[in-house]
Amino acid sequence: MSSSSEKRLEEIRKRISEIDEQLITLIAERTGFAPEIASLKNSLGASVTDSKREQDICEQTRILCEEHCIECSVALKIIKILMEYNKEVQAEFFRKVDSK
Numbered sequence: 655m656s657s658s659s660e661k662r663l664e665e666i667r668k669r670i671s672e673i674d675e676q677l678i679t680l681i682a683e684r685t686g687f688a689p690e691i692a693s694l695k696n697s698l699g700a701s702v703t704d705s706k707r708e709q710d711i712c713e714q715t716r717i718l719c720e721e722h723c724i725e726c727s728v729a730l731k732i733i734k735i736l737m738e739y740n741k742e743v744q745a746e747f748f749r750k751v752d753s754k
């Protein structure tokens with residue numbers, strides 16, 4: 655018979671697993687836009703990196719972290735990883751276009 659603490663730990667872990675699944679789903683959706691973004695940038699003659707947009711995203715992250723009372727440095731690391739990943743996918747699209 656599990657104790658109440660074991661049961662509560664199990665409940666929390668179940669919820670964390672649900673959240674992690676949602677996070678991966680959102681990361682997939684976010685990254686899924688990269689090819690279309692790259693195609694649009696290619697037709698516009700724009701670069702993969704948009705520094706102003708990245709600055710705006712980081713500022714939004716800082717604001718959201720304050721609103722949610724969470725450590726900003728960790729959230730910024732995560733967002734920057736996602737941005738780099740998005741740019742990698744875009745760059746792959748550009749390489750494919752250039753190779754044709």
Ligand SMILES: C=C(O[C@@H]1C=C(C(=O)O)C=C[C@H]1O)C(=O)O
Pocket residue numbers: 691702703704705707708711736737738740741
């Ligand atoms: C997605 C874009 O391309 C790059 C990646 C970004 C991101 O992952 O949020 C933001 C700006 C760009 O450096 C974009 O230009 O919007």
